[in-house]
Amino acid sequence: MKRLMLIVLLAFVPGLLSAQGAETFPHAKHAKLFPVCSGCHVGITAGDASRVFPPAAQCQSCHDGKKQKVVVWSAPAARGAGLLTFSHPKHTERSADASCASCHGTNGDRSPWMNVGRAAQSRCTSCHTHQASEHYADDNKCATCHRTLVSASALTDAKIAALPKPSSHTRADFAQSHGAAATASTEACATCHARESCARCHVNSGRSPTIASLATDARVARLAATKPAVYPVPSDHKDIGFSLLHGDAARTNTTRCAVCHARPSCATCHVGDGAAKVIALLPDAAEAKGRGVQLRHVATPLARNVIPVGLARPGEWIPKPHANDTTVRRVRVHPAGFARGHGPAAAAEVLSCQGCHAQSFCKDCHVGEKVGPRRYHVANFVTGHAAEAYGRDTECSTCHNTTAFCRACHQQSGLASQGNGRSIGYHNAQPQWLLEHGRAARQELNSCASCHQQRYCLQCHSDLGWRVSPHGPNFDARRYANRNRQECLRCHFKDPLAGK
């Protein structure tokens, strides 16, 4: 606490000591002495900067230590060019009847003599009628009274940083909508902004005529360097399918993309030749002025997978340069659950898989052994894989050779049949299994084959066995035989279709 107070004191005391009062000359106390303003400020109406304030000797004519106490006063240094472009000579010329008090009087012309202060902004607008009621409204013509920030050389960095923010700039959609207003009236922007203000965010600021019409300013550049770029997400980008659909929008209006994105954004996903012509229209990293949106490719969460180890790939977790930084975005090309249903999309090739993925990427899963960095199944999937295999939510044989992979393990774990139909084993909870197994086999034959070899079934379903036909009522023997007639002889002693 003490340390905090000390810091506060250190910060404020020098400021207070060096501060100059807003009213250094007590005009009201001298009301009876000066009949006209021009007695002291003759240079104002004449446009003579050296005579805007009276010389110190003029004060000393009274404040000589005898008539009045001695005062030390000196004319303030010339302010230099501020934001205001007000000209006293021009205004006094055009309004001959305008008195100083009409603007500087605390109550206009009705003010008591020498009760003066800074001219109120309302005095300007009483003549220079605003289209809008608010001083900082977007449609006001700032240049009437203000010069551009770049030409306001007297403004310090701190003063520029403290310039008031128009209410329109705080609107939620301002970042997305300010472009039109800026194009319509760049002059208004130039009152408070320089080119660096725009280049802070606009990647393509070097190509924008609107931005190029603003002059550069070292003070603004310094200030911009300390502020993070802000990239609110456009509403259409929030669409879950945007990553798949953005191509048309990009082709139609690449300039819009280039506001926030440089080519590296696209290269996050577009690694092939696809969209190369459109991407080439964007600024490259060297040309990009603003920081730009930094896209990071994120692996798509699997349908029902715990966050896999493999998700934590390069670019997945990115430290942000600022707490509220909006430049770094994670982008998922594929929707959640894509791994389960990617077959049709991959087969139809609506997106070119090979544009981003090598074949080895597919092999991580489709070769069916857990070697690659990605993991399709959840940890300990093997414990509960039976329901998955029976239900065929995804087809095991797409990745595994079910004959070798499944049966080898089932045999070693004691699950696969190792004897004949009278042995006790997997189906021990079904005393009537012999009668029931037909339906189970028809429904889940691939699961049967993950344990049983073919000869096991031929014990009954062949000419060598009990000659129980396994064929269903709709079995088309001729169709089958036309493909592989030799296969019929696995079960039949002689060709059952011979002569038919």
Add this chain to the structure above:
Amino acid sequence: MRRHLLGLALVVGPACAAAQGVRVTGVTAVQGIELRPLVYDSIAPYFTVGAGEWRLTPDGTPARCLPNADYCVFQRSGDRIQAAPLLQDLSFSSWGIGEGVSVHVDLRGRTQLTTQGLIYPRSDTHFEVMDAYADVDRPWGRARLGRQWIAGGLGVYNFDGANLVYRRSRYSVEGWAGRALEAGLNVGYSSAELAAIENLPPDQNGYIVGVRGRMRPNAVTSATATYQRVLVADRSGLYSERAAFDATTRAYGVSLDMALAYDFASGAWNEARLRLGRAGLHTLGVSVEARHSAPFFETWTIWGAFSPVAFNEARATLDWRPGSVPVMLSAHGAYRRYNESDAGFTLRSNGWRAGASALLTGSSEFSGHASYDVDIGDGASRNDARVSVRWNPGAERSLGITGSALQNIYEFKIGTGRVMGLALDAAAPITSDIRLMADVGFYRQLFSNGAPGPDWTQRRASLRLEWTLGRDPGQMGKAQ
């Protein structure tokens, strides 16, 4: 083996020497696996409960007592057996050999560090060439020669041969032919590997030939038609003859995916899937899917003649990603019904599944995931709940913990039980090109209703080292 290595050396050596760039990636993975297999045991009939052929042991295990037998037989979990399979993958890519010319080779080595009774599947296949091909890619098309595989609506087929793609505007035609390999095995049909596990293996190799046409009339619409045969080597028949049609499009914010796969031998549609998705509601994604699924068997097996029946399934999914909160919620539900099997006794002929999950990515360092799934059907059912938390203190660095509770319910056998699990995983870079990942899990099986079964109580662990040599050819999404 020597022939393989020599062939590879002849391909890879000159390719590497002449290439502008070479990239070699390796993944070394070691697993520790435990298992308690079911073993046969016997018990004197007078210790059993009940009468007749089917009885129970005192602890409730079904036992079979054949008439006039001196003892009854039952199964119990045997001693713990272990295996530590070691897999080594090596991938070579070299490019810039000529205009659009590149060479790719993926090798896999397998062995077991220890074998205490358990042999991990295929661990005795010590060396495997998964693919090795030269690729010429030009704007007009692509040619590929060597061991490769083709993926599409018919699944994944690997073969030794040639593949040619000819592109013209929005259309392309692709053809391939060569010696067919057993899916997922990278060996010929008549190989000893298949014979070791199947007592009626095919006695001849096969040759694959296929053609695929693709059209993409606009940016969001594409369709592919595929026809493929696997011929018996002596051309006496076909191991398979199939066709597929896949299409996807989008209109009015609705995506449509369609997949059809037809087997000419059985005359069955192995897969017919129509999926409608609406992902344009800003934060809400909805999809509905109708699916017809029947298993496919090549004609070298007898299974296709057993008239397997299909099921029809309806499925709906819902994904919600509110813009204001870094959460992604998902839910899905599906119901399936099997066609009439005409096979006597009635078993369950329908099934359903449902699930929900939440993914929380609130912080760049912490994320959480929770899910619950239930799958009720014939053969086996399960309930599965999982919760995990992950800490990612930096790129490529992560630490995660996962708790799981699983219930297995088997229709065709006894052994209902729950498996409670706790797993830890971690990943850390050693250098910019070397990364180490490890996970360890502890699982405990709790039997319910006094029903014993195979005891899954065990520890599992894996360790994986990934490394890369050479520069990235620029394809960030590709495996690195």
